[in-house]
Amino acid sequence: ELKVEQNPLFLSMQEGKNYTIYCNYSTTSDRLYWYRQDPGKSLESLFVLLSNGAVKQEGRLMASLDTKARLSTLHITAAVHDLSATYFCAVDPGGSEKLVFGKGTKLTVNP
Amino acid sequence: DTGVSQDPRHKITKRGQNVTFRCDPISEHNRLYWYRQTLGQGPEFLTYFQNEAQLEKSRLLSDRFSAERPKGSFSTLEIQRTEQGDSAMYLCASSPLAGGLYNEQFFGPGTRLTVL
Numbered sequence: 001e002l003k004v005e006q007n008p009l010f011l012s013m014q015e016g017k018n019y020t021i022y023c024n025y026s027t028t029s030d031r032l033y034w035y036r037q038d039p040g041k042s043l044e045s046l047f048v049l050l051s052n053g054a055v056k057q058e059g060r061l062m063a064s065l066d067t068k069a070r071l072s073t074l075h076i077t078a079a080v081h082d083l084s085a086t087y088f089c090a091v092d093p094g095g096s097e098k099l100v101f102g103k104g105t106k107l108t109v110n111p
Numbered sequence: 112d113t114g115v116s117q118d119p120r121h122k123i124t125k126r127g128q129n130v131t132f133r134c135d136p137i138s139e140h141n142r143l144y145w146y147r148q149t150l151g152q153g154p155e156f157l158t159y160f161q162n163e164a165q166l167e168k169s170r171l172l173s174d175r176f177s178a179e180r181p182k183g184s185f186s187t188l189e190i191q192r193t194e195q196g197d198s199a200m201y202l203c204a205s206s207p208l209a210g211g212l213y214n215e216q217f218f219g220p221g222t223r224l225t226v227l
Contacts, residue, residue: 004153033215042202043154043218088153092214097142097167099216101153 002027002093006102014110016078021105023072023089030067031092033099034074036085043088047074079109113137115219117203123225124193131189132222136205143186144204144216145178147171154202160186193226200224 003026013019023032030051035043047056049065049072056063060083062075072089086106090099116135124130136143141162146154157176158168162183172178175193180186190197200223204216 031214035218042220045215045217048215090153097159097161097214098144098156098169099154099214100156103151103153 002029002091002100004089004091004100004102006087006089006105008105009103010106010108012108012110013076013079015080018078019076021074021076021087021107023074023102025070025072025091025100027093028067028070029091029093030065031094032065032072033090033092034063034072035088035090037088037104038085046087076107079107081109081111083107084109115203115205115217117201117219117222119222120220121223121225123227125227126195127192129189129191130193130224131187132201132203132224133185133187134203134219135185136203137217140205140207140217141183142206142214142216143180144206145186145188146202146204148200148202148221149198157188190224193224195226198224198226 005024007022032049034046037043047063052067054065060077065072086104088101088104090101118133144159145157148154156169157172158178160180163180175191178188200221202221203219206216
C-alpha cells in the first residue's frame with residue numbers, strides 16, 4: 001500500500017526566510033501533485049510534476065521531483081505572510097485513479 | 112463560476128439520521144471523486160466515477176455509504192445511520208477525460224458534516 005509522508009508537519013518561519021518541505025512516498029510513481037489549503041477552504045492545485053527531475057516554479061514556491069529517491073520538495077523562498085496555509089503533496093500510484101495524500105505541512109509565516 | 116460546487120456547505124445532524132450531499136463537477140469532466148478529510152489529516156479517497164459508472168470504492172466506504180452519479184453529471188453521497196465518527200469534511204473533485212497525460216483533480220469547497 002502506498003504511503004506518503006511529509007515533513008515537517010508544522011513549520012513556523014519568519015518572513016524573508018527560506019525553507020523546504022519534503023514529501024517521501026513508498027512505491028514507484030512519476031506523477032506527484034502539490035496542493036494548498038487555507039483554513040476552512042478546499043484544496044487549490046499548485047504544481048503537477050510528471051517525470052524524474054521535473055521542476056516547477058510559481059512566485060516564491062518551487063517544486064521538484066526525484067522519482068528514483070521517491071522524493072519531492074517544495075521550496076519556499078523569502079517567505080511572506082500570504083503563504084501561510086497547509087500544503088499537501090499527493091501521489092498518483094498508477095493503476096488506480098485515486099490520489100494518496102500526505103498529512104500536510106501547516107506553514108505559518110510570522111512578520 | 113465553472114468550478115466544482117458542493118451543497119450543502121455545512122450539515123449538522125443527530126446520530127442515526129441519514130444525510131445526502133451533492134456535487135456538481137466542472138462541466139465536461141467525466142471523472143468525479145469523493146474524499147473525506149478529518150482534522151489534521153490529508154484527504155482520503157472514498158470512491159470515484161467515470162461518467163455514470165462507479166469504478167472504485169475504498170474499504171473506508173462502509174455499507175452505510177452510497178454514492179451515485181445517475182446521468183454522468185452531478186453526484187450524490189448518502190450516509191445512512193450517521194455515527195459521530197462520520198464527522199469530517201467531504202470533498203468532491205473532478206478531472207478531465209480519461210486517457211490524459213495526468214490526473215489533475217480540481218476540488219470543490221467541501222461539505223462539513225458534524226454528527227452530534
